[in-house]
Amino acid sequence: MKLYNFEMAPNARRVRVFVAEKGLDIPMQDVDLGSRAQLNDDYMATNPMAEVPSLELDDGTIITESTAICRYLEEVFPDPPLMGRNPLEKAQVMMWDRRVEQHGFAAVAEGFRNLNPFFENRALTGPVDYEQIPALGERGKARFPQFLDMLEKRLAESEFIAGDRYSIADITALVTIDFSRTIKGEIGDRSHVQRWNEAVSSRESAQA
Numbered sequence: 662m663k664l665y666n667f668e669m670a671p672n673a674r675r676v677r678v679f680v681a682e683k684g685l686d687i688p689m690q691d692v693d694l695g696s697r698a699q700l701n702d703d704y705m706a707t708n709p710m711a712e713v714p715s716l717e718l719d720d721g722t723i724i725t726e727s728t729a730i731c732r733y734l735e736e737v738f739p740d741p742p743l744m745g746r747n748p749l750e751k752a753q754v755m756m757w758d759r760r761v762e763q764h765g766f767a768a769v770a771e772g773f774r775n776l777n778p779f780f781e782n783r784a785l786t787g788p789v790d791y792e793q794i795p796a797l798g799e800r801g802k803a804r805f806p807q808f809l810d811m812l813e814k815r816l817a818e819s820e821f822i823a824g825d826r827y828s829i830a831d832i833t834a835l836v837t838i839d840f841s842r843t844i845k846g847e848i849g850d851r852s853h854v855q856r857w858n859e860a861v862s863s864r865e866s867a868q869a
């Protein structure tokens with residue numbers, strides 16, 4: 662297997678943390694998003710969506726989309742389980758992971774991509790260029806504290822995001838909170854998010 666990766670890419674980090682939690686050692690190949698290498702013909706032949714991460718299996722099959730890559734790894738390497746152990750847990754993990762993606766990760770991405778000059782004319786990932794919409798960026802920034810409020814409420818009643826076990830939903834939320842530095846996001850005085858953030862950030866996998 663080989664993981665197409667870029668150190669600073671939050672979606673790639675989601676998979677790297679997942680791989681670290683599984684204790685796997687998957688060779689990585691960098692795709693330099695800084696020089697727009699994702700748009701080169703070679704990489705586009707691997708992933709026509711022009712995004713990282715991509716996982717290449719030994720027979721050459723490519724899996725893209727970070728959650729799909731994690732799903733594959735979970736099936737092949739079930740221990741420790743990071744996507745739930747039974748039908749209810751699996752649904753709860755997926756529910757929380759989607760909430761974090763839609764209300765947290767997407768809000769930060771909207772803010773970052775629509776306001777940072779590096780993404781001028783590249784407001785969306787993928788092969789097609791899109792103009793930035795600064796108002797959408799401001800809306801993304803405004804959505805982020807609402808996401809933190811949702812987490813605060815959840816973490817007041819639950820040790821981890823999807824329940825009493827660490828899961829992919831914690832990985833997506835950790836990566837989202839670290840990614841929020843790009844829009845100057847702050848946890849502030851949300852004590853439950855602080856407690857949870859200290860716990861998940863001190864796991865060895867957070868270094869991935």
Ligand SMILES: N[C@@H](CCC(=O)N[C@@H](CS)C(=O)NCC(=O)O)C(=O)O
Pocket residue numbers: 670671672673694699711712713714725726727728783785786787
């Ligand atoms: N839905 C994809 C999104 C992947 C994605 O957006 N990757 C970003 C890096 S975090 C990327 O490749 N960006 C390329 C670009 O900016 O053109 C996933 O879940 O993996």
